[in-house]
Amino acid sequence: MAEEQDLLERPERPEIIAPGYTFGTVTDQISAVVLTKKTPIFWTACFGVGFALLLLFLWSVVLLFAKGVGIWGIRPPVMWGFAITNFVWWIGIGHAGTLISAILLLLNQRWRNSINRFAEAMTLFAVACAGMFPVLHLGRPWLAFWLFPYPNTMAIQPNFRSPLVWDVFAVSTYATISALFWYVGLMPDLATLRDRTTSRFARFTYGIMAMGWRGSARHWSVYETASLLLAGLATPLVLSVHTVVSFDFTIAIVPGWHSTFFPPYFVAGAIYCGFAMVLALAIPLRSVYGLKGLITDKHLDNCGKIMLATGLIVAYAYLMEIFTAWYTANVYEHEAIWHRMFGPYASSYWSLVMCNIIAPQFLWFKKIRGNPVLLFIWAVIVLVGMWLERFVIIVSSLAQDYMPSSWGLFHATRWDWATYLGTIGLFMFLFFLFIRVLPMISIFEVRTLLPQAKVEEEEAPR
Amino acid sequence: MMAQMLNFEIPQDLARDLKQWRTRIGAVGVIALALTLLGALIGPPGQFFRSYLWSYVLFLGVSLGCLAWLMMQYLTGGAWGVVIRRPAEAAARTLPLLALLFIPIVIGVPTLYSWSHANIVAADPVLQHKSMYLNFPFFLGRAVFYFLGWLFCSWYLNRWSENEDRTASPVAHQKMAALAGPGVLFWGVSVTFMSIDWVMSLEPHWFSTMYGLLFIAGQGLSSMAFLIALLVLLSQYEPMSRILTHRHLHDLGKLLLAAVMVWAYFSFSQFLIIWTGNLPEEIPFYLRRLTGGWWWLALLLVVGHFALPFALLLSRDLKRNFKLISRIAIFILFMRAVDIYWQAAPDTTNGVFAPSWMDLTAFIGIGGIWLAYFLTNLAQRPLMPLHDPHLEEALEHGRE
Numbered sequence: 110m111a112e113e114q115d116l117l118e119r120p121e122r123p124e125i126i127a128p129g130y131t132f133g134t135v136t137d138q139i140s141a142v143v144l145t146k147k148t149p150i151f152w153t154a155c156f157g158v159g160f161a162l163l164l165l166f167l168w169s170v171v172l173l174f175a176k177g178v179g180i181w182g183i184r185p186p187v188m189w190g191f192a193i194t195n196f197v198w199w200i201g202i203g204h205a206g207t208l209i210s211a212i213l214l215l216l217n218q219r220w221r222n223s224i225n226r227f228a229e230a231m232t233l234f235a236v237a238c239a240g241m242f243p244v245l246h247l248g249r250p251w252l253a254f255w256l257f258p259y260p261n262t263m264a265i266q267p268n269f270r271s272p273l274v275w276d277v278f279a280v281s282t283y284a285t286i287s288a289l290f291w292y293v294g295l296m297p298d299l300a301t302l303r304d305r306t307t308s309r310f311a312r313f314t315y316g317i318m319a320m321g322w323r324g325s326a327r328h329w330s331v332y333e334t335a336s337l338l339l340a341g342l343a344t345p346l347v348l349s350v351h352t353v354v355s356f357d358f359t360i361a362i363v364p365g366w367h368s369t370f371f372p373p374y375f376v377a378g379a380i381y382c383g384f385a386m387v388l389a390l391a392i393p394l395r396s397v398y399g400l401k402g403l404i405t406d407k408h409l410d411n412c413g414k415i416m417l418a419t420g421l422i423v424a425y426a427y428l429m430e431i432f433t434a435w436y437t438a439n440v441y442e443h444e445a446i447w448h449r450m451f452g453p454y455a456s457s458y459w460s461l462v463m464c465n466i467i468a469p470q471f472l473w474f475k476k477i478r479g480n481p482v483l484l485f486i487w488a489v490i491v492l493v494g495m496w497l498e499r500f501v502i503i504v505s506s507l508a509q510d511y512m513p514s515s516w517g518l519f520h521a522t523r524w525d526w527a528t529y530l531g532t533i534g535l536f537m538f539l540f541f542l543f544i545r546v547l548p549m550i551s552i553f554e555v556r557t558l559l560p561q562a563k564v565e566e567e568e569a570p571r
Numbered sequence: 572m573m574a575q576m577l578n579f580e581i582p583q584d585l586a587r588d589l590k591q592w593r594t595r596i597g598a599v600g601v602i603a604l605a606l607t608l609l610g611a612l613i614g615p616p617g618q619f620f621r622s623y624l625w626s627y628v629l630f631l632g633v634s635l636g637c638l639a640w641l642m643m644q645y646l647t648g649g650a651w652g653v654v655i656r657r658p659a660e661a662a663a664r665t666l667p668l669l670a671l672l673f674i675p676i677v678i679g680v681p682t683l684y685s686w687s688h689a690n691i692v693a694a695d696p697v698l699q700h701k702s703m704y705l706n707f708p709f710f711l712g713r714a715v716f717y718f719l720g721w722l723f724c725s726w727y728l729n730r731w732s733e734n735e736d737r738t739a740s741p742v743a744h745q746k747m748a749a750l751a752g753p754g755v756l757f758w759g760v761s762v763t764f765m766s767i768d769w770v771m772s773l774e775p776h777w778f779s780t781m782y783g784l785l786f787i788a789g790q791g792l793s794s795m796a797f798l799i800a801l802l803v804l805l806s807q808y809e810p811m812s813r814i815l816t817h818r819h820l821h822d823l824g825k826l827l828l829a830a831v832m833v834w835a836y837f838s839f840s841q842f843l844i845i846w847t848g849n850l851p852e853e854i855p856f857y858l859r860r861l862t863g864g865w866w867w868l869a870l871l872l873v874v875g876h877f878a879l880p881f882a883l884l885l886s887r888d889l890k891r892n893f894k895l896i897s898r899i900a901i902f903i904l905f906m907r908a909v910d911i912y913w914q915a916a917p918d919t920t921n922g923v924f925a926p927s928w929m930d931l932t933a934f935i936g937i938g939g940i941w942l943a944y945f946l947t948n949l950a951q952r953p954l955m956p957l958h959d960p961h962l963e964e965a966l967e968h969g970r971e
Contacts, residue, residue, distance in 0.1 A: 359844045
């Protein structure tokens with residue numbers, strides 16, 4: 110008896126989800142978003158914008174295929190332009206989803222349970238957007254399969270010393286594991302939707318997708334093993350993908366690119382802007398769908414803190430970049446940084462400093478982290494800042510490298526912008542489609558957060 | 572409530588043993604350092620400073636790493652943080668001794684660092700350019716600045732921790748948590764510039780933006796290995812025998828594994844980038860470290876500093892086994908010494924692989940004196956924070 114009393118009096122950590130939820134209400138609330146016939150205007154509007162931009166994307170891609178990459182602003186010496194900037198930006202956004210789903214799972218950070226599903230979806234769609242750019246950028250995209258080492262009559266292999274080839278493997282592995290992880294995590298919830306829907310078509314579709322999930326103890330045991338294994342596989346991917354992306358730059362000896370700390374710096378930047386995207390999606394969604402009890406202020410606060418921490422690592426990187434450029438006593442390194450700060454791209458550089466270093470310092474204050482509207486604005490600022498960062502790294506280093514006679518500036522054309530905005534459209538299109546037809550929050554994982562689930566949770570083998 | 576059932580004061584048998592260890596280790600340390608000083612008089616010129624520098628950087632790294640983990644646990648919370656608080660605080664309190672032990676390095680600047688010679692600098696345009704940063708007064712000023720910062724963090728965290736024990740007021744914890752964020756930031760930046768000043772500038776032409784991060788990861792790793800080995804040792808005595816559970820070691824073991832991986836990731840990235848770039852101003856660093864005897868040390872690092880501990884620490888059972896994880900931790904500490912020797916020594920000997928007996932005596936000397944002082948500090952306070960807000964949770968950890 111005395112022991113029970115002790116247990117009751119034990120100081121609990123602040124609850125991750127709002128009080129008052131039961132297993133039933135959690136399931137009701139999350140599945141209702143999908144199973145209802147009524148679609149909120151917010152959804153229709155966002156989906157519409159996404160669809161319109163997707164059409165813009167299709168238009169620009171058709172034009173690109175018809176006329177060639179010349180419709181973009183890429184000219185020697187700046188051959189990487191927007192396409193690679195967007196590639197790095199999009200793939201970075203994906204990283205937060207993997208961090209949340211894999212690393213935070215392994216670290217027993219249970220608050221992740223209510224944001225991991227849509228963050229993983231975000232990862233998938235961001236990787237889809239990212240993966241298209243290198244292919245579109247090839248000029249002859251129909252020959253993209255040359256990047257794979259397939260057996261061919263000419264006995265030609267891709268150059269395995271090139272990080273661009275490593276990219277092919279890194280990104281395709283990443284896409285595969287992310288898709289698997291996301292789908293495996295969905296299965297119990299698909300079965301819930303199958304059991305709850307009243308429409309025959311929906312029951313049939315969800316039923317097929319749930320792969321015969323019955324929720325037996327054996328299913329759960331296999332499920333737990335699979336998800337831990339996938340989390341273990343996905344964890345190194347959080348680091349490896351952006352590390353390989355950073356090798357695209359560092360392996361080249363271009364001034365401003367060949368810097369040894371690029372791998373961790375790129376990874377930190379990726380997580381930074383990924384969490385910004387998580388916030389930019391979570392904040393509107395939770396108000397529109399009334400999910401503030403599940404995605405609480407505590408979640409936003411935690412995401413804000415991670416943004417601040419990774420933002421500080423990025424700030425450290427900028428500081429070391431400038432210091433080391435001076436410390437090298439190498440005229441090309443000096444010039445590379447000097448051009449960035451005071452050259453033709455100075456406005457982009459200082460904007461990114463504002464967005465990525467100055468602005469996030471406000472996140473030290475709990476007031477800002479506790480205010481969803483401000484946090485949303487801050488997240489958008491960081492997204493813009495991180496895009497500018499990649500743009501400045503790529504374009505300024507290529508535009509002015511060793512010989513002044515080979516210098517040349519980059520000017521984006523309207524098709525550069527159209528392709529970029531188009532992928533934002535593709536992302537929105539896919540994401541809102543996902544919101545409409547699949548549960549955006551993991552139903553069964555949120556149920557484990559409830560106080561009622563506590564006993565079972567603690568007896569479960571870890 | 573478990574906290575009321577346990578007495579966190581150091582019991583008599585532990586106090587006696589701590590005193591005995593302290594005396595013995597301290598005596599060995601003093602003798603070894605005396606031998607090293609003797610070597611300074613009769614041994615090869617400059618060898619004293621060369622041996623002293625790398626040993627000093629190693630043990631400073633353990634103290635600073637403990638300070639960083641202490642601040643990290645205030646930031647993140649968690650049961651693992653409560654059990655390491657007292658040892659980490661005691662390690663942070665050794666910083667005044669380390670500040671004192673820095674004096675020989677200041678004396679050794681002309682021997683160790685070529686940039687401190689006006690004639691060498693005058694003949695070298697690169698060094699002329701860097702002389703704005705690499706000059707003796709500024710070097711000293713920066714060192715003073717780092718130490719002031721570290722000593723302040725250590726003093727502040729220990730002061731409020733003592734206050735928390737005495738008054739049980741929640742204010743103390745808030746104060747410490749408030750310093751933790753800026754403190755970790757200061758630690759990261761200061762360790763970066765410390766590594767540039769004291770080790771990287773041994774070869775003043777070479778540079779790498781990864782270098783500071785390597786030391787940050789290295790310090791985190793050495794100190795976590797030290798804390799694990801110490802906790803397992805203490806767990807043979809009351810009250811730690813009743814506090815420390817497999818879950819605690821499992822958590823700490825995960826952090827150890829993470830630090831091993833981060834170190835390997837940083838090291839390999841730096842190597843790959845410099846190796847493929849193959850630029851005349853960067854590659855000498857590795858050419859020097861991959862020839863002669865250094866090559867074997869480099870291989871030892873790959874196997875012993877990464878592959879072996881990585882493979883072993885993946886095992887869950889092993890992380891929960893008191894004896895095995897403490898052995899791995901001690902092995903990692905040894906590998907940290909090899910790593911710092913490999914980083915620092917080749918430049919001071921102009922690339923010749925010439926380990927000296929003074930390398931050993933300086934290592935034992937500084938280590939012995941540092942450890943004795945650490946044990947003195949550890950014996951001063953109860954082994955667990957009496958009023959940490961997560962104390963109950965930490966004691967229950969692994970007992971549910």
